[in-house]
Amino acid sequence: MSYYDYNLTSFLTSAPTIHHLPDDVGIEIAFIGYSNSGKSSALNALTNQKKLARTSKKPGCTQLINLFQITEGYKLVDLPGYGYAKIPKKMKIKWNNTLTQYLRFRNCLQGLLILMDIRYPLKDLDKKIISWVQENRLQTLILLTKSDKLSTTASHAQLIAVRQEIKNFRDIIQVELFSAKNNIGIHILRNKMDSWYRNDAHIQNNRLIPLKLI
Numbered sequence: 001m002s003y004y005d006y007n008l009t010s011f012l013t014s015a016p017t018i019h020h021l022p023d024d025v026g027i028e029i030a031f032i033g034y035s036n037s038g039k040s041s042a043l044n045a046l047t048n049q050k051k052l053a054r055t056s057k058k059p060g061c062t063q064l065i066n067l068f069q070i071t072e073g074y075k076l077v078d079l080p081g082y083g084y085a086k087i088p089k090k091m092k093i094k095w096n097n098t099l100t101q102y103l104r105f106r107n108c109l110q111g112l113l114i115l116m117d118i119r120y121p122l123k124d125l126d127k128k129i130i131s132w133v134q135e136n137r138l139q140t141l142i143l144l145t146k147s148d149k150l151s152t153t154a155s156h157a158q159l160i161a162v163r164q165e166i167k168n169f170r171d172i173i174q175v176e177l178f179s180a181k182n183n184i185g186i187h188i189l190r191n192k193m194d195s196w197y198r199n200d201a202h203i204q205n206n207r208l209i210p211l212k213l214i
Ligand SMILES: Nc1nc2c(ncn2[C@@H]2O[C@H](COP(=O)(O)OP(=O)(O)O)[C@@H](O)[C@H]2O)c(=O)[nH]1
Pocket: 033, 034, 035, 036, 037, 038, 039, 040, 041, 042, 054, 055, 056, 057, 059, 060, 062, 081, 145, 146, 147, 148, 149, 178, 179, 180, 181, 182
Protein backbone atom coordinates (compact mmCIF):
# COMPACT_ATOMS: atom_id res chain seq x y z
CA MET A 1 0.00 0.00 0.00
CA SER A 2 1.28 3.42 -0.81
CA TYR A 3 1.12 6.21 1.69
CA TYR A 4 -0.46 8.75 -0.65
CA ASP A 5 -3.60 8.14 -2.66
CA TYR A 6 -2.27 8.74 -6.17
CA ASN A 7 -5.72 8.10 -7.59
CA LEU A 8 -6.80 11.47 -6.17
CA THR A 9 -4.35 13.38 -8.38
CA SER A 10 -5.84 16.32 -10.22
CA PHE A 11 -4.57 18.81 -12.77
CA LEU A 12 -3.25 22.04 -11.28
CA THR A 13 -1.92 24.25 -14.07
CA SER A 14 0.20 24.50 -17.21
CA ALA A 15 3.12 26.89 -17.44
CA PRO A 16 5.07 27.96 -20.54
CA THR A 17 8.14 28.94 -18.45
CA ILE A 18 9.28 28.54 -14.86
CA HIS A 19 8.23 32.13 -14.19
CA HIS A 20 4.62 31.09 -14.71
CA LEU A 21 4.74 28.32 -12.14
CA PRO A 22 2.95 28.58 -8.78
CA ASP A 23 5.00 29.41 -5.66
CA ASP A 24 8.08 27.27 -5.15
CA VAL A 25 6.74 25.47 -2.06
CA GLY A 26 5.75 21.93 -1.20
CA ILE A 27 7.42 18.98 -2.91
CA GLU A 28 7.56 18.30 -6.62
CA ILE A 29 8.55 15.12 -8.44
CA ALA A 30 9.13 15.55 -12.16
CA PHE A 31 8.84 13.24 -15.16
CA ILE A 32 11.41 13.81 -17.87
CA GLY A 33 12.36 11.95 -21.03
CA TYR A 34 12.30 11.93 -24.79
CA SER A 35 9.02 12.72 -26.40
CA ASN A 36 7.12 9.47 -26.90
CA SER A 37 9.02 7.74 -24.10
CA GLY A 38 5.76 7.18 -22.23
CA LYS A 39 5.67 10.04 -19.69
CA SER A 40 2.00 10.85 -19.99
CA SER A 41 1.05 7.18 -20.02
CA ALA A 42 3.12 6.60 -16.87
CA LEU A 43 1.39 9.49 -15.16
CA ASN A 44 -1.99 8.10 -16.08
CA ALA A 45 -1.02 4.61 -14.89
CA LEU A 46 0.38 5.96 -11.65
CA THR A 47 -2.80 7.86 -10.90
CA ASN A 48 -5.13 5.24 -12.32
CA GLN A 49 -6.75 7.80 -14.61
CA LYS A 50 -7.18 7.50 -18.34
CA LYS A 51 -6.98 11.09 -19.44
CA LEU A 52 -5.20 13.02 -16.73
CA ALA A 53 -2.12 13.64 -18.85
CA ARG A 54 -2.79 13.66 -22.54
CA THR A 55 -1.14 10.74 -24.28
CA SER A 56 -0.51 10.86 -27.95
CA LYS A 57 0.89 8.80 -30.74
CA LYS A 58 2.08 12.02 -32.29
CA PRO A 59 5.24 13.28 -30.58
CA GLY A 60 5.36 16.86 -29.39
CA CYS A 61 2.04 17.34 -27.67
CA THR A 62 3.37 18.35 -24.26
CA GLN A 63 5.17 21.64 -24.80
CA LEU A 64 4.29 23.12 -21.44
CA ILE A 65 5.27 22.32 -17.89
CA ASN A 66 2.14 20.54 -16.65
CA LEU A 67 1.54 20.44 -12.92
CA PHE A 68 -0.64 17.99 -11.04
CA GLN A 69 -1.40 17.70 -7.35
CA ILE A 70 -1.98 14.58 -5.30
CA THR A 71 -2.89 16.51 -2.20
CA GLU A 72 -2.04 20.02 -1.03
CA GLY A 73 1.68 20.63 -1.56
CA TYR A 74 2.47 17.23 -3.08
CA LYS A 75 2.90 17.75 -6.78
CA LEU A 76 3.77 15.92 -9.96
CA VAL A 77 5.31 17.64 -12.96
CA ASP A 78 5.13 16.51 -16.58
CA LEU A 79 8.05 18.27 -18.26
CA PRO A 80 8.18 18.95 -22.01
CA GLY A 81 9.71 16.02 -23.87
CA TYR A 82 13.08 16.50 -25.46
CA GLY A 83 14.78 15.40 -28.61
CA TYR A 84 12.78 16.62 -31.56
CA ALA A 85 14.64 16.53 -34.82
CA LYS A 86 12.31 18.61 -36.94
CA ILE A 87 11.44 21.65 -34.90
CA PRO A 88 12.72 25.20 -35.50
CA LYS A 89 15.91 26.13 -33.67
CA LYS A 90 14.17 28.94 -31.78
CA MET A 91 11.70 26.47 -30.30
CA LYS A 92 14.49 24.09 -29.35
CA ILE A 93 16.25 26.86 -27.48
CA LYS A 94 13.05 27.70 -25.63
CA TRP A 95 12.54 24.08 -24.57
CA ASN A 96 16.13 23.79 -23.51
CA ASN A 97 15.77 26.89 -21.37
CA THR A 98 12.49 25.80 -19.81
CA LEU A 99 13.82 22.37 -18.91
CA THR A 100 17.21 23.42 -17.67
CA GLN A 101 15.84 26.30 -15.61
CA TYR A 102 13.21 24.11 -14.03
CA LEU A 103 15.78 21.47 -13.12
CA ARG A 104 18.30 23.91 -11.74
CA PHE A 105 16.23 26.52 -10.00
CA ARG A 106 13.06 24.86 -8.78
CA ASN A 107 13.77 24.43 -5.09
CA CYS A 108 10.86 22.17 -4.35
CA LEU A 109 12.00 19.60 -6.93
CA GLN A 110 12.79 16.62 -4.72
CA GLY A 111 13.11 13.72 -7.12
CA LEU A 112 13.37 13.04 -10.82
CA LEU A 113 11.83 10.26 -12.89
CA ILE A 114 13.68 9.69 -16.15
CA LEU A 115 11.65 7.67 -18.62
CA MET A 116 13.37 5.75 -21.38
CA ASP A 117 11.75 3.40 -23.90
CA ILE A 118 13.22 0.03 -22.95
CA ARG A 119 14.05 -0.63 -26.59
CA TYR A 120 16.16 2.53 -26.94
CA PRO A 121 17.62 3.43 -23.54
CA LEU A 122 20.42 5.85 -22.70
CA LYS A 123 20.22 8.14 -25.69
CA ASP A 124 22.35 11.29 -25.79
CA LEU A 125 20.06 13.57 -23.80
CA ASP A 126 19.32 10.86 -21.23
CA LYS A 127 23.04 10.57 -20.62
CA LYS A 128 23.42 14.31 -20.20
CA ILE A 129 20.62 14.39 -17.64
CA ILE A 130 22.06 11.36 -15.83
CA SER A 131 25.49 12.88 -15.45
CA TRP A 132 23.94 16.15 -14.35
CA VAL A 133 21.72 14.58 -11.64
CA GLN A 134 24.70 12.69 -10.41
CA GLU A 135 26.82 15.84 -10.15
CA ASN A 136 24.01 17.72 -8.42
CA ARG A 137 22.95 14.83 -6.14
CA LEU A 138 19.32 14.83 -7.20
CA GLN A 139 17.49 11.59 -6.31
CA THR A 140 16.47 9.82 -9.52
CA LEU A 141 14.49 6.80 -10.62
CA ILE A 142 14.93 5.62 -14.20
CA LEU A 143 11.92 3.77 -15.60
CA LEU A 144 12.46 1.53 -18.60
CA THR A 145 9.05 2.02 -20.16
CA LYS A 146 6.95 -0.13 -22.48
CA SER A 147 8.61 -3.23 -21.07
CA ASP A 148 5.55 -5.19 -22.25
CA LYS A 149 6.99 -4.78 -25.76
CA LEU A 150 9.85 -7.16 -24.94
CA SER A 151 9.82 -10.71 -23.64
CA THR A 152 10.49 -11.18 -19.92
CA THR A 153 13.98 -12.46 -20.71
CA ALA A 154 14.80 -9.59 -23.05
CA SER A 155 13.46 -6.94 -20.68
CA HIS A 156 15.49 -8.30 -17.76
CA ALA A 157 18.60 -8.41 -19.92
CA GLN A 158 18.00 -4.77 -20.83
CA LEU A 159 17.45 -3.88 -17.15
CA ILE A 160 20.75 -5.48 -16.19
CA ALA A 161 22.55 -3.75 -19.06
CA VAL A 162 21.27 -0.30 -18.05
CA ARG A 163 22.06 -0.91 -14.37
CA GLN A 164 25.55 -1.92 -15.39
CA GLU A 165 26.00 1.31 -17.39
CA ILE A 166 25.11 3.53 -14.44
CA LYS A 167 26.57 1.39 -11.67
CA ASN A 168 28.85 4.19 -10.46
CA PHE A 169 25.83 6.36 -9.70
CA ARG A 170 23.64 3.80 -8.00
CA ASP A 171 23.66 5.66 -4.69
CA ILE A 172 21.56 8.35 -6.35
CA ILE A 173 19.97 6.61 -9.37
CA GLN A 174 17.81 3.49 -9.32
CA VAL A 175 16.68 1.66 -12.50
CA GLU A 176 13.43 -0.33 -12.81
CA LEU A 177 11.19 -1.92 -15.41
CA PHE A 178 7.92 -0.19 -16.17
CA SER A 179 4.85 -0.71 -18.29
CA ALA A 180 1.80 1.52 -18.28
CA LYS A 181 0.00 -1.13 -20.29
CA ASN A 182 0.23 -3.97 -17.79
CA ASN A 183 1.23 -2.03 -14.66
CA ILE A 184 4.75 -3.41 -14.31
CA GLY A 185 6.70 -1.27 -11.85
CA ILE A 186 3.76 0.76 -10.54
CA HIS A 187 4.30 -0.31 -6.92
CA ILE A 188 8.01 0.41 -7.05
CA LEU A 189 7.25 3.82 -8.52
CA ARG A 190 4.67 4.64 -5.86
CA ASN A 191 6.94 3.48 -3.04
CA LYS A 192 9.81 5.57 -4.37
CA MET A 193 7.60 8.61 -4.68
CA ASP A 194 6.25 8.05 -1.17
CA SER A 195 9.79 8.05 0.16
CA TRP A 196 10.64 11.31 -1.62
CA TYR A 197 7.43 13.00 -0.50
CA ARG A 198 7.88 11.87 3.08
CA ASN A 199 11.45 13.08 3.26
CA ASP A 200 10.40 16.56 4.24
CA ALA A 201 13.68 17.30 5.99
CA HIS A 202 15.15 18.36 2.68
CA ILE A 203 17.01 21.61 2.33
CA GLN A 204 17.31 21.95 -1.38
CA ASN A 205 19.60 24.64 -2.59
CA ASN A 206 19.85 25.48 -6.23
CA ARG A 207 21.72 22.81 -8.08
CA LEU A 208 24.91 24.56 -8.91
CA ILE A 209 26.22 22.71 -11.89
CA PRO A 210 24.75 24.03 -15.14
CA LEU A 211 22.92 21.82 -17.59
CA LYS A 212 23.04 22.27 -21.33
CA LEU A 213 20.93 20.01 -23.48
CA ILE A 214 21.53 21.55 -26.88
N1 LIG B 1 2.84 -1.00 -25.34
C1 LIG B 1 2.96 0.11 -24.63
N2 LIG B 1 2.84 1.33 -25.21
C2 LIG B 1 3.00 2.42 -24.44
C3 LIG B 1 3.32 2.34 -23.06
N3 LIG B 1 3.44 3.59 -22.58
C4 LIG B 1 3.21 4.43 -23.62
N4 LIG B 1 2.95 3.75 -24.76
C5 LIG B 1 2.63 4.32 -26.08
O1 LIG B 1 3.71 5.13 -26.51
C6 LIG B 1 3.23 6.32 -27.14
C7 LIG B 1 3.75 7.57 -26.43
O2 LIG B 1 3.27 7.60 -25.11
P1 LIG B 1 3.09 8.96 -24.29
O3 LIG B 1 2.69 8.56 -22.92
O4 LIG B 1 2.19 9.93 -25.01
O5 LIG B 1 4.59 9.51 -24.31
P2 LIG B 1 5.16 10.97 -23.91
O6 LIG B 1 5.33 11.73 -25.19
O7 LIG B 1 6.48 10.69 -23.27
O8 LIG B 1 4.18 11.59 -22.96
C8 LIG B 1 1.70 6.21 -27.13
O9 LIG B 1 1.27 5.67 -28.35
C9 LIG B 1 1.43 5.24 -25.98
O10 LIG B 1 0.22 4.54 -26.14
C10 LIG B 1 3.43 1.03 -22.46
O11 LIG B 1 3.71 0.85 -21.27
N5 LIG B 1 3.26 -0.03 -23.30
